[in-house]
Amino acid sequence: MFFIGGMTMPELPEVEIVRQGLESLLTDNTKILKIECLRANLREEFPLKDFKKLCGAKIIKIERRAKYLIFVTDKGSLLSHLGMTGTWRIVLKDQELKHDHVYIHLNDGRRLAYRDPRRFGYLGFIPLNKSHVKFASLGPEPLSEDFNEIQLLKALINKKAAIKSLIMDQRIVVGVGNIYASEALFAAKINPFQSGQDLEKKAAIKLVKEIKKVLKKSIDKGGSTISDFASAKGDKGYFQNSFKVYGRQGELCMLCSKNLIKKALILGRSSFWCPGCQK
């Protein structure tokens, strides 16, 4: 079976890899025959009328903005967010699965399936030459030059919340989820509980750098596994075994080898840090 994005918990690197995988499916003439919906909604209703407009549309490319995938066609775009358990895959006959919610029938006979057990995902439509309300308040792409210490420090003015929560706030910077937030703060040696407004310039520079680094590294790693996705192995996991603090509570810190990794909830999300390295 051809899986694209069978991994759980998609953050920006995973979504980017799914984008690359989807784009690799496209030929010079890949068209949508029809979009078959097996239910009426995920968390939000499907725009069925708009989906009809995509019948016969030629898929030009797959873009990504934040954790959104954008199927760009000559008749408008299909917008997709994987939520936490969303996957796209090519599904052959008799490979249908429980929680397949949408099949996109392509002109070459293939079927693209959107599967999402928890239905936290989203499917929508963007008319030609229009933007989308979901994009209205998104912050800069973390890998772009628009995300830098000046922009970050500005966004943190008067923000008393924990820095870990703030870098997960899509209005401040997009794409950083719960896992990479802990990883980036560890790499930058910043305590996840630290109040955003207290971040000094030096720390902001370091944090920006480490966020970019941790995301880039994961994209590169995922890129190297993409042929495995395509070769029928299916779910390759979350580029895993490379996390330095996430999920490692109680283990010895890989950096200082002195302290045990701690775990606590910050705004209801599991957070991991080294009490020695991240004062």
Next chain:
DNA sequence: CTCCTATCCTGCGAGC
């Protein structure tokens, strides 16, 4: 305005 809680949903693993 900022901050935080609850909510959506299913699968899975721990504990009994």
Next chain:
DNA sequence: TGCTCGCAGGATAGGA
């Protein structure tokens, strides 16, 4: 073996 419970986390509405 089978049950319950808690946890997993992206995004957002709404309350404090």
